[in-house]
Structures are given as C-alpha cells and as structure tokens.
Amino acid sequence: MTIDKRPRYPMTCSQCGKAAWATLSVFQEDFGMPDCGHATCPACGTFLHLTFVPEKKAFETESWDDYLKRICDENRDTT
Numbered sequence: 001m002t003i004d005k006r007p008r009y010p011m012t013c014s015q016c017g018k019a020a021w022a023t024l025s026v027f028q029e030d031f032g033m034p035d036c037g038h039a040t041c042p043a044c045g046t047f048l049h050l051t052f053v054p055e056k057k058a059f060e061t062e063s064w065d066d067y068l069k070r071i072c073d074e075n076r077d078t079t
C-alpha cells in the first residue's frame with residue numbers, strides 16, 4: 001500500500017460551486033504543465049478541466065466543454 005503524499009490544493013466546481021481538493025497530476029507536477037489537469041466534480045459529476053494557479057495555490061475550474069470551446073477559439077484567433 002502506498003500513501004499519496006502529493007500536496008493537495010483547493011478547487012471549486014465552476015458548475016455547482018462545490019469545494020473540493022485535487023492533487024497536482026503527474027503532468028502538472030513533473031512536467032511543469034499546469035494547464036492539463038482534469039477531475040470529476042464529486043457533487044454534480046461535471047467533468048472539469050483544471051488549471052493550477054501557482055500564485056493562488058489553487059485550481060481554477062471550467063467544464064470540459066467550455067475548455068474545448070476556448071481552445072478552439074484560441075486556435076482560430078492565431079491562424
């Protein structure tokens with residue numbers, strides 16, 4: 001049995017406002033990619049995209065659908 005010693009940081013569901021805790025994913029912690037986390041809200045079940053904000057030591061959340069729309073919009077702006 002392994003104990004998860006990774007630090008946990010607060011997140012708030014963007015859809016229902018439920019506060020929860022999330023650990024930095026392997027990608028976020030080891031590869032320095034703060035914009036690639038995801039989690040499922042324990043309250044409303046929304047699949048959330050997490051962005052770790054080091055200044056706040058917290059995660060910002062948005063629904064995965066919003067995230068995909070935003071990425072598409074950003075790609076459209078740069079081309």
Ligand SMILES: [Zn+2]
Nearest residue numbers: 013016041044
């Ligand atoms: Zn929720």
